[in-house]
Amino acid sequence: MERPHPDRRQQIIDAAFRVFSRKGFKGASNREIAEEAGVAPGLIYWYFRNKEDLFLAVAEAKSPALPLGRLLADPGDAPPEQFFRSMAREIGRAFRSDATRDVARLLLADGLRHPRLRILWRERVLGPVFDGLTRYLAEQVERGRLRPVDPAMTARLFLGLMMSQVLLHLLLAPDGMAPGDGEAQANGADPGHSAEHDDGAELDDGAEPADGAPRPATQPPPAPLPGLLERALEQAADVFWRGVAPEQAAGRPSQAGS
Numbered sequence: 001m002e003r004p005h006p007d008r009r010q011q012i013i014d015a016a017f018r019v020f021s022r023k024g025f026k027g028a029s030n031r032e033i034a035e036e037a038g039v040a041p042g043l044i045y046w047y048f049r050n051k052e053d054l055f056l057a058v059a060e061a062k063s064p065a066l067p068l069g070r071l072l073a074d075p076g077d078a079p080p081e082q083f084f085r086s087m088a089r090e091i092g093r094a095f096r097s098d099a100t101r102d103v104a105r106l107l108l109a110d111g112l113r114h115p116r117l118r119i120l121w122r123e124r125v126l127g128p129v130f131d132g133l134t135r136y137l138a139e140q141v142e143r144g145r146l147r148p149v150d151p152a153m154t155a156r157l158f159l160g161l162m163m164s165q166v167l168l169h170l171l172l173a174p175d176g177m178a179p180g181d182g183e184a185q186a187n188g189a190d191p192g193h194s195a196e197h198d199d200g201a202e203l204d205d206g207a208e209p210a211d212g213a214p215r216p217a218t219q220p221p222p223a224p225l226p227g228l229l230e231r232a233l234e235q236a237a238d239v240f241w242r243g244v245a246p247e248q249a250a251g252r253p254s255q256a257g258s
Contacts, residue, residue: 009047010061012037017058021102025055025110025117055110056120062103064094065125072132080140081241084158087133088237091162092230095169104170130155146244154244161236169229 015037019028030051034041048054060066067090075083094100111118137151146154 008039008043012039012044012047012054013057013061016054017062017099017103020055020058020106020110024106025051025114030054052117052120055117056124059103059107059121059125062097062099063107063125064091064100065129067094068129069132072129072136075136080137080145081245083136084237084241085234087158088162088233089230091166092227092233095166095229096227101170104166108167126159130159133158144246147246149244158240161240162233165229165232165236169232 012033016028016033019033019036022028023032028051030044031041033054034044037044044054048057068087071086071090078086095104107121111121133155134151137146137149137154140146141148141151
């Protein structure tokens with residue numbers, strides 16, 4: 001009997017992700033996924049019990065829960081102020097990826113329409129992150145690094161704050177601009193504007209201006225700024241920290257980014 005092969009399993013997950021992205025959970029069929037993966041339809045059931053199981057495998061592989069899970073598995077002795085920022089940065093880095101953004105849209109759309117998927121995703125994907133964060137917060141409360149807050153409720157509030165920033169960014173990102181980016185706008189550029197679209201504009205060939213005026217010295221491009229989402233997440237993490245920090249620490253400036 002053939003043994004399950006990790007590369008073949010990943011091949012099916014990647015193909016399923018593409019089909020789910022095009023058609024959603026309900027519209028995708030195992031036959032289409034098999035065709036996309038270049039395998040026989042029956043082989044999918046060798047690796048996955050059913051379409052729900054495959055959808056959740058896609059969510060596990062493509063969502064930001066994986067790096068967050070690694071961070072929570074070994075937080076070390078990181079103080080909460082630093083740890084909240086690390087969580088925010090991991091989420092921001094994850095959402096630079098088109099795949100992560102597409103999975104977020106899939107989960108929002110199909111999770112709302114299919115309660116069973118939402119329950120399974122909460123148990124298998126989000127649940128371990130929530131539980132790990134709750135354990136970390138309980139330890140920090142016990143050590144006096146946080147106010148005497150309810151760890152489970154605090155974990156819920158922190159993850160909700162991070163997810164709300166992601167949702168706002170997905171909804172508000174300008175057309176034509178990748179939701180994980182923001183450098184062009186932050187630097188004053190119009191992301192939909194290009195010199196080649198200007199009437200009469202030509203690419204710079206190094207020639208002197210026609211009127212003989214001296215050409216201004218070439219300025220180096222401005223240093224890229226962090227993406228809008230990453231900055232929003234880090235600032236939200238700082239605000240959250242001030243709300244749960246011990247009183248003696250809540251009023252001092254943040255040192256996490258220094």
